[in-house]
Amino acid sequence: MDLKQLRALLTVSETRSVTRAAAVLHLVQPAVSRQLRLLEEEMGAPLFTRERNGMELTDAGKLLAEHARRALRELDQARGEIQSASVAVSGVVNLGLLPSTCDLIAGPIAAGVKNKYPGVKLRVITGYAGHLQQWLLAGDLDAALLYDREPTPTLAIEPLLDESLYIVGLPVSGLALRKPRRLSFLTGKPVILPSAPHGIRALVEHECAVQKVTLDVVAEADAMNLQKTFVQHGLGYTVLPGAAILDDVARGVLAAAPMNPALRRRVVSAWPAQKRITRATQCVLDEMRVAVNECVTKGRWAGANLIARR
CATH class of the missing domain: 3.40.190.290 (D-Maltodextrin-Binding Protein; domain 2)
Incomplete structure (x- = not known):
């Protein structure tokens, strides 16, 4: 199994077509088909079925795709950290925000990251606190806002307000x-x-x-x-x-x-405790605190009191 095979799997699952996937990957169609065939042989199970609307992942394919996305995301972050070790901060950061806070702070966070850290690619995902915590622990998010959480062996937090x-x-x-x-x-x-x-x-x-x-x-x-x-x-x-x-x-x-x-x-920022926090993630967390502080001090977050940083 190699990265090309995993990228082929994910691209076919997104485009539902080997032909369209080949165009996205800048490969010829037989090359993409061969990568999928080798992957299926290694897994010992079919990864796709052909339906009326195109290629659909089987249950085995869905499981492999979930792990493949996580693996490729980790590799992209590692590449960004290594390449930026002695230069500007860069990398991909997946940030989870609560629906009630998104309108208040998503824009300021994105603007702050873009202005101060142009090499950082920010992805914002919204969801309820329980879902965000699950995605954090599963490795799908790098940081998130949560409610009323205490630190645990798997979750690090910083109270915000x-x-x-x-x-x-x-x-x-x-x-x-x-x-x-x-x-x-x-x-x-x-x-x-x-x-x-x-x-x-x-x-x-x-x-x-x-x-x-x-x-x-x-x-x-x-x-x-x-x-x-x-x-x-x-x-x-x-x-x-x-x-x-x-x-x-x-x-x-x-x-x-x-x-x-x-x-x-209480509203807290949180990140996986057992995973080393990247420079890019720390910068996004800093921008989130700046955005929260500004919302509270300017009266845009009704009924909120800031918690002093420890």
């Missing part, structure tokens, strides 16, 4: 940013929450147990946009971080109030 959670409803609800409400405000009212074990759901249920509050959860939605849509359609109230609702409140689409006592969650 604490953010307040808000009760969110329609403008006619009487909720206001300067008028904190107790969690008991939601008693007897329809509530929309994420499904368990989502972080916000866990925080709210824990606080309900502490304050002896019972909620009537009429709908579940893991996506914050869906939670806001359900509220706008009059289905009930929800609980969201300030970063997700500040623009909607300013436009008069939604109303929100912080909780009293405050219900907060």
Whole structure:
């Protein structure tokens, strides 16, 4: 097995055609077919089937493609580090961001990386915290933003900020940013929450147990946009971080109030603890902290307090 065979496998899987893959790889079609044949002989299993829409990976092919992507990504990073050891920082960095934070910091991070480290290629992937953590541990991400995580033998973290959670409803609800409400405000009212074990759901249920509050959860939605849509359609109230609702409140689409006592969650940057962090990844992490600090200090991240760097 060699790199040419792995690149042929991935290119055929993406283009669904040996002919198109050959054009992408600047090879003749028989050469690509031969690489696939040798790979199948070595694996002892067929890697593709021919369907109406073109070449499709078999289960064995999907498994090999997953490992091939990871291997090639690691090699690309190693090449970038070796070539840049004595010159400018370069390499590929896969960064995971949470949906609620993406609009706030993705642009500033990308701009900062481009201006300061033009040799770094940044790839941004969005996902829920649980998925981002899985991708980190699987090696598919180099760094990510996560919620309420502590360091573990496999995960290194740096706390960035604490953010307040808000009760969110329609403008006619009487909720206001300067008028904190107790969690008991939601008693007897329809509530929309994420499904368990989502972080916000866990925080709210824990606080309900502490304050002896019972909620009537009429709908579940893991996506914050869906939670806001359900509220706008009059289905009930929800609980969201300030970063997700500040623009909607300013436009008069939604109303929100912080909780009293405050219900907060921690946002951290994270990376695999058992994998050496590259120079390029460290530079992206630095730019992420700069972007977060700027959002908080300029008031764009509602209800957030920065955590001093250790």
